Amino acid sequence: MDSGRRDDVEGLRALAVLSVLFYHARLGLVAGGYVGVDVFFVISGYLITRLVVRDLDARRFRYGGFLLRRARRLLPAMVVVAVAGTLAALVLLGPFDLSAFALSVLAALGLSANLYFWSQQGYFTAGLPEQPLLHTWSLSLEEQYYLLFPLLLIAIKSCSARRRQAILWILTAGGLAFSLWLTGLHPGAAFYLVIARAWEFLLGGAVGLGGAPRAPRLAKAVSVVSLAVLVLAFLGLVPPVPYPGTAALLPATAAAGLLWSGAARTVTPGRWLLSLPLLVSIGSVSYSLYLWHWPLLTLARYSAGRELGVPEAVAVLALTGLLATWSYWQVERPWRAEASGRPPRSLLPVGVLGGLLGVAAVLIVLGHGYPGRLPGAAVRFDSARFAVPTAQSGCHHGPPERVTGDPLCRLTAGGTGPAGGDAVLVWGDSHANAVGPVLQHLGDDYGVPVYQASYSSCPPLAGVRVGHTSLSHHCREFNAAVLRSMAAHRVSRVLLAGYWTTYLPTPADNTLVRWLNPYDGHDAVAAGTAEENDRLFRASLAATLSALRDQHVQVWLLAQVPDQKSFVPLALSHAVRKGADPRDVAIGRDAHRSDQAAVMAALADFAAGFTLIDPAVLLCQSGRCITTDGVDSFYVDSNHLSVLGATSLAGLLAPLIAPSGVDGHGSR
Numbered sequence: 001m002d003s004g005r006r007d008d009v010e011g012l013r014a015l016a017v018l019s020v021l022f023y024h025a026r027l028g029l030v031a032g033g034y035v036g037v038d039v040f041f042v043i044s045g046y047l048i049t050r051l052v053v054r055d056l057d058a059r060r061f062r063y064g065g066f067l068l069r070r071a072r073r074l075l076p077a078m079v080v081v082a083v084a085g086t087l088a089a090l091v092l093l094g095p096f097d098l099s100a101f102a103l104s105v106l107a108a109l110g111l112s113a114n115l116y117f118w119s120q121q122g123y124f125t126a127g128l129p130e131q132p133l134l135h136t137w138s139l140s141l142e143e144q145y146y147l148l149f150p151l152l153l154i155a156i157k158s159c160s161a162r163r164r165q166a167i168l169w170i171l172t173a174g175g176l177a178f179s180l181w182l183t184g185l186h187p188g189a190a191f192y193l194v195i196a197r198a199w200e201f202l203l204g205g206a207v208g209l210g211g212a213p214r215a216p217r218l219a220k221a222v223s224v225v226s227l228a229v230l231v232l233a234f235l236g237l238v239p240p241v242p243y244p245g246t247a248a249l250l251p252a253t254a255a256a257g258l259l260w261s262g263a264a265r266t267v268t269p270g271r272w273l274l275s276l277p278l279l280v281s282i283g284s285v286s287y288s289l290y291l292w293h294w295p296l297l298t299l300a301r302y303s304a305g306r307e308l309g310v311p312e313a314v315a316v317l318a319l320t321g322l323l324a325t326w327s328y329w330q331v332e333r334p335w336r337a338e339a340s341g342r343p344p345r346s347l348l349p350v351g352v353l354g355g356l357l358g359v360a361a362v363l364i365v366l367g368h369g370y371p372g373r374l375p376g377a378a379v380r381f382d383s384a385r386f387a388v389p390t391a392q393s394g395c396h397h398g399p400p401e402r403v404t405g406d407p408l409c410r411l412t413a414g415g416t417g418p419a420g421g422d423a424v425l426v427w428g429d430s431h432a433n434a435v436g437p438v439l440q441h442l443g444d445d446y447g448v449p450v451y452q453a454s455y456s457s458c459p460p461l462a463g464v465r466v467g468h469t470s471l472s473h474h475c476r477e478f479n480a481a482v483l484r485s486m487a488a489h490r491v492s493r494v495l496l497a498g499y500w501t502t503y504l505p506t507p508a509d510n511t512l513v514r515w516l517n518p519y520d521g522h523d524a525v526a527a528g529t530a531e532e533n534d535r536l537f538r539a540s541l542a543a544t545l546s547a548l549r550d551q552h553v554q555v556w557l558l559a560q561v562p563d564q565k566s567f568v569p570l571a572l573s574h575a576v577r578k579g580a581d582p583r584d585v586a587i588g589r590d591a592h593r594s595d596q597a598a599v600m601a602a603l604a605d606f607a608a609g610f611t612l613i614d615p616a617v618l619l620c621q622s623g624r625c626i627t628t629d630g631v632d633s634f635y636v637d638s639n640h641l642s643v644l645g646a647t648s649l650a651g652l653l654a655p656l657i658a659p660s661g662v663d664g665h666g667s668r
Contacts, residue, residue: 008262009043010283011274012255016040017286019234021293021320025313032237035251037138038200038244039230040290042255044142045149045204052150053164053209056157063150070146072344076335077291077327078139079354082108085132085295086360092303094382094573095369097129102364104133109358113140118192128385128637129302129567135294137192144194145201161209168206175199176249183245184471184519186400190244197244200252207256212263219261223268226257236512240468247516288324288332296320305574306566374577381572381582384633387642389437396433398456400472407481408451408489411436412443422492423449424657427460427482430640431561432497435653438646439495442657450657451489453482459498459525461540462547466503467520467527483547494548495656496610497558499639500599502526504537538602545609555610556656560599561641562592562616562625568635572628585627589620613652 016036023033055061082105089101100120107116113136152171156164176199182190190196213219233250241247262271273279282289293316300316301308308316334345364370371379389396395409408425426432426439432454443450457466458475462483466475486494508530509517520527525536548555564571564587575582593600593616603612619625619634627634634645641649 006262007280008271008274009047009259010286011276011279012039012043012258013283013286014279014281015230015274016043016255017289018282021289021317024294024297025317026307027310027313030234032234034239034243035233035237035248038248038251039255040138041142041197041200042204042207042252043259044145045201046208046256046259047204048146048149048201049153049168049205050208052153056153061150061154063154066150067146068347070143071347072335073332074139074143074287075347075354076350077288077331078108078136079350079357080327080331081291081295082133083353083357085299086357088295088299089132090364090373092299093369094374094570095371095379096382096385097131097302097570098369099365100128101132102361102369104131104136105361106358106365108133108136108140109354109361111140111143113137114144114192114194115140118188121188129570130298132295132298132302134298135290141192141194141197145198148194149201149205165206165209168202168209172199172202172206175202179244179248180246180518183242186472187242187245187470200244200248203252203256204259207260210260212265213261214264216264216266219264219266220268222257223261223270226254226261227270227273230254230258232512236510237516238510238513241509241513242468242517242519245516246518247513250516285324285328288327289320292323292327293317293320296323302570305571305578374573378573378576380631381576381628381633382569384569384572384642385567385636387633387636387644388640389433389643389646395436395452396430396454396456397478398430399470399474402474403455403478403481406485406488407453407478408485408491409453411440411450411452412448423451423489425451425453425482425486425489425491425494426497427453427494428497428558429454429458429460429499430456431499431558432460432495434561434636434641435495435497435558435646435649437643438650438653439657441647442650442654446658448657449489451491453478453485455479457499457502459500459503459540460496460544461503461525461537462544463523464503464536464540465520465524467509467517467524471519483551486551486553491551491553493554493556493656495556495558495613495653496544498560500560501563501595504533504599504602506530506598508533534598534602538605541602541606545606549609557603557610557612559603559612559614559616560596561639561645562587562619563595563639564625564627564635565638567637568627569633569637572633582628583626583630586624589616589623589625592616592620592625613649613656615649615652618649618652 016039019030019033019036022029052061052066086105089098093101104113104116107113113133117131117134117137156167159167179190179196179199182196213222229250233254237247237250258270258274261268262274296316296319300312335347335350336344395411397403424439424443426436432452436452436454439450455475455478457469457473458478459466460479462479463476464479466473469475503525505526509527514528517527522528522532523536525540526533528536545555568585571585572582575585616625632644633642634648636642
């Protein structure tokens with residue numbers, strides 16, 4: 001096996017990194033640009049396998065030497081970027097985000113960033129500000145692969161070349177099957193864990209051991225098809241397609257096809273395109289481009305407190321290019337003997353700098369992000385992200401939990417009151433959980449039994465499956481149990497609450513996403529065309545209202561709280577730090593109405609079946625949908641009310657708890 005440089009491989013790296021950069025800059029150019037990371041995985045598997053097998057066959061492979069070369073290739077630039085990111089974070093980030101950043105630094109230094117970010121997944125963490133070192137998950141995954149994969153090649157080094165390739169193909173197929181299964185059951189694990197991504201490296205390795213195509217026409221055909229598939233993946237794999245799953249086959253097989261066809265003796269279209277000097281130059285600095293782009297973009301958005309405009313995003317990308325070029329020549333090459341042609345520099349300075357960085361990160365964590373750096377009001381607003389309801393936290397459920405017992409959880413402490421003893425139930429997803437505290441207080445005040453039944457990302461709609469959720473999301477079973485349990489608790493009134501727009505999304509999934517989604521059937525809301533989603537939403541709402549009517553239950557429906565489209569606690573904190581009025585952090589009422597148009601149109605057809613409670617009546621009465629009273633935040637993220645925010649709706653919710661003629665002391 002020759003180890004000569006292939007310009008088309010550098011060009012493929014360029015396409016991969018450019019897709020990632022444009023996707024993360026949110027310029028609207030490559031809706032599926034995140035798949036560039038999968039292209040990198042296949043390239044790494046291809047090159048590493050060929051290099052290790054070549055050295056094994058020549059009896060000169062040394063495992064320690066291999067790891068040292070990988071460390072020289074990856075660590076110096078990563079440490080420099082992490083140091084620069086830490087200095088910027090100390091100035092820009094609030095205490096809570098700075099502490100999280102410090103933990104991610106420690107994880108990246110420990111080659112376990114993918115494990116750290118996987119462990120941070122949760123329903124509310126999805127709305128937290130972007131972490132500047134989130135992109136290091138893929139680097140840690142590659143590093144873990146480099147630790148393990150050579151051991152496999154060593155174990156099979158005595159096998160013939162054909163048998164070694166067959167083993168890699170078998171492992172690729174097995175790894176793909178495991179990844180498909182895990183994506184359906186635990187998508188977070190499938191995304192972040194090396195065991196679920198190994199098939200992409202193995203695919204590159206199997207192709208790398210397969211030699212070059214002998215038929216020029218075949219090589220050219222594979223090259224053209226692979227280019228087309230790669231472009232299709234870049235443009236068409238719009239989130240929230242289940243990933244990696246079957247969707248990852250597009251970028252992975254396209255990259256493998258370009259690598260294989262590019263090894264032919266003839267010049268294929270893909271090889272010609274990818275060998276263009278501009279792409280080759282970009283590919284040579286792709287690692288530094290990848291390292292710098294995400295911290296710069298996230299810190300710029302954090303500092304602005306909003307999305308970047310196109311000129312701003314382009315400026316950040318230009319700065320990324322300048323820093324990446326400097327990093328390549330001054331940091332990467334001096335530590336890479338094969339790149340510089342000179343004896344490589346000692347890794348000792350890198351180790352010392354990394355050690356100092358680790359100590360600084362520990363001090364930041366111990367200092368809780370040093371809140372004294374910011375005005376007290378800014379810290380108070382930012383801390384609202386933790387104001388998630390806790391009094392009834394045991395009442396709220398979520399995947400992978402399967403609720404086998406009674407799903408109705410008692411909120412009120414007292415027994416039956418003068419209202420007649422009939423109970424009130426709040427039923428829905430995390431938005432139902434958010435209003436639990438105010439219903440609990442109202443129930444105690446009026447002596448009315450109040451129950452809660454809530455499950456994350458699960459609308460209170462009978463018989464429905466929610467698209468783009470894992471197979472461990474037991475929403476349908478939970479809702480069926482809620483309907484069965486109402487009579488036993490004498491529920492006479494129910495409040496349906498949900499994040500309605502997520503179950504009737506606009507825009508709907510495109511054709512490619514639906515085609516590559518084997519996990520959601522035709523009965524899954526939010527995973528079909530706009531027409532299918534609307535039909536399923538209406539049908540499930542009709543079935544729910546019918547089931548409640550059969551039990552003689554009065555239905556109230558809580559319209560969706562205004563979605564502010566920004567992380568409200570941070571936006572309020574930013575306003576204080578910049579000397580602005582935090583009460584100006586609010587979307588307009590017209591924007592809220594537009595956002596809710598599809599949902600409200602569907603609900604209007606069933607208006608006779610329920611009483612509508614619209615939070616916008618209070619929150620948006622001034623023409624803007626408020627987020628604060630000037631002192632505390634009404635939100636814990638962009639769309640969930642804090643306890644204070646929920647309490648502000650007490651006047652709207654009181655008629656649900658207190659029948660006409662019952663006063664606040666439970667007497668007529």
